[in-house]
Amino acid sequence: MRRTPALIAGGGPAGAATAILLAHGGAMPVLIERHAEPQDVVCGGFLAADAIAMLARIGLHAAALGAHPIHRARIVAGRRVAESALPFAAAGLSRTRLDAVLLEAAIEQGATIERGLAIRRVDPETRCLHLADGATIGAEALFLATGKHDLRGAPRATLPDADPALGLRVRLDATPELRAGLEGTIELHLFRGGYAGLLLQEDGSANLCLSVAQSRLKAADGQPAAVIEALAREAPLLARRFASAAGAGPWSSVARIPYGWQTARTEPGLFRLGDQAAVIASLAGDGIAIALASALRAAYGFLREGAAGAPAFQTGFARHARRPIGLANLLRHWGETPWIAGPLIGLLSHTPGLMRQAAAMTRVGAD
Numbered sequence: 001m002r003r004t005p006a007l008i009a010g011g012g013p014a015g016a017a018t019a020i021l022l023a024h025g026g027a028m029p030v031l032i033e034r035h036a037e038p039q040d041v042v043c044g045g046f047l048a049a050d051a052i053a054m055l056a057r058i059g060l061h062a063a064a065l066g067a068h069p070i071h072r073a074r075i076v077a078g079r080r081v082a083e084s085a086l087p088f089a090a091a092g093l094s095r096t097r098l099d100a101v102l103l104e105a106a107i108e109q110g111a112t113i114e115r116g117l118a119i120r121r122v123d124p125e126t127r128c129l130h131l132a133d134g135a136t137i138g139a140e141a142l143f144l145a146t147g148k149h150d151l152r153g154a155p156r157a158t159l160p161d162a163d164p165a166l167g168l169r170v171r172l173d174a175t176p177e178l179r180a181g182l183e184g185t186i187e188l189h190l191f192r193g194g195y196a197g198l199l200l201q202e203d204g205s206a207n208l209c210l211s212v213a214q215s216r217l218k219a220a221d222g223q224p225a226a227v228i229e230a231l232a233r234e235a236p237l238l239a240r241r242f243a244s245a246a247g248a249g250p251w252s253s254v255a256r257i258p259y260g261w262q263t264a265r266t267e268p269g270l271f272r273l274g275d276q277a278a279v280i281a282s283l284a285g286d287g288i289a290i291a292l293a294s295a296l297r298a299a300y301g302f303l304r305e306g307a308a309g310a311p312a313f314q315t316g317f318a319r320h321a322r323r324p325i326g327l328a329n330l331l332r333h334w335g336e337t338p339w340i341a342g343p344l345i346g347l348l349s350h351t352p353g354l355m356r357q358a359a360a361m362t363r364v365g366a367d
Contacts, residue, residue, distance in 0.1 A: 014274030015145030
C-alpha cells in the first residue's frame with residue numbers, strides 16, 4: 001500500500017486549491033481525480049467577490065482567466081421581474097476552465113495529480129482510499145473534496161426527503177439575442193419546486209443550471225429539456241431564453257442534493273471540504289466560495305497542526321458558514337413556493353436594496 005502525508009480525494013476547486021496550498025507549504029500532497037480531463041459539472045459557473053478574492057490569494061486572477069464580468073442580478077417569477085446592481089463585482093467562468101487552471105497551478109507547486117482514477121471506497125479510520133484498479137493509498141491526513149458525490153464508506157448523514165432536489169446543467173450556444181439578454185447579468189428564474197440560474201461564461205456560451213424536485217424530472221420522463229418545456233407557463237422568460245440558444249451541449253446531473261447540510265464533526269486526520277463540509281443552496285451562487293474557503297482553512301490547519309487539526313477546522317468552518325447557508329436555504333424555500341415568490345419579487349422590484357442586502361448576506365467570505 002502506498003502512503004503519503006496528505007491525500008486529496010477530488011480535483012474540483014476545493015481539492016485543487018488544497019493541493020496548491022499544501023504543496024506551497026511543503027506538504028507535497030497526492031490528489032486523486034476520477035476524470036482524465038477537467039470538464040463542466042453541475043455546480044459552478046458563478047464567481048462572487050469572495051470567490052474572486054480567494055482565487056487571487058492563491059495567485060489566480062479571474063479577469064486574467066477571461067471570466068465574463070457580472071454586475072447585476074435579475075430575479076424572475078412568472079411575469080414578475082426584479083433587478084438590481086450587485087453589491088460586489090462578480091464573474092462567469094466555466095468549471096472546465098477553472099478546474100484546469102487550478103490543477104495546473106497545483107502541479108506547478110509540486111503536487112502529484114493522478115487523473116482518471118475512480119475511488120471505490122474510503123476508510124476514514126485508516127485514512128485510506130481504495131481505488132477501482134485495486135490499488136490502495138493511505139495518508140496521515142485525508143481531504144475529502146468529491147463535491148456533491150459521496151464516497152462509499154464516508155456518506156453525509158442527511159434527513160429523508162420524499163421529493164429530493166436534483167441538479168441539472170447544460171451549456172448553451174449563445175445567439176446575439178441571448179448574449180444581449182444576459183450581458184453583465186446573473187439571471188435567476190423561480191418556479192414551483194425549483195429554480196434556474198443563467199449567465200454568460202468566458203467563451204461566450206451560456207451556463208444554465210437548474211435545481212428541480214425529483215418529481216418534476218420524473219413527470220418529464222427524465223428528459224431535462226422537457227422540464228424546460230413544461231415550465232413555459234410558470235417561467236416563460238426561461239423557456240424563451242432556452243429556445244433562443246443556437247444549440248445545447250449534453251446535460252449533466254446530480255441526484256439528491258442535501259441543501260443546507262453541514263457538519264461540525266470529523267475525526268483527526270479527516271478534513272471534509274466544499275460540499276462535503278457544507279452545501280449552500282445554489283441560488284445563492286456561493287458554492288465555489290465555500291469550496292475555496294474550506295480549502296484555505298483546511299490547508300492552513302494541516303500545515304500548522306498536522307492531522308490533529310481536522311476537528312478544529314471542521315468546527316470552525318461550520319460556525320463560519322452557518323449564517324449564509326441558513327439564509328440561502330430560507331431564500332430557496334421562498335423561491336420554490338409560488339405564493340411567496342410572486343409577492344417577494346414585487347417587493348424586491350420596489351426595494352432593490354433588499355436584493356443587494358440578501359446577496360451580501362449569503363456570502364461565505366474570504367477570511
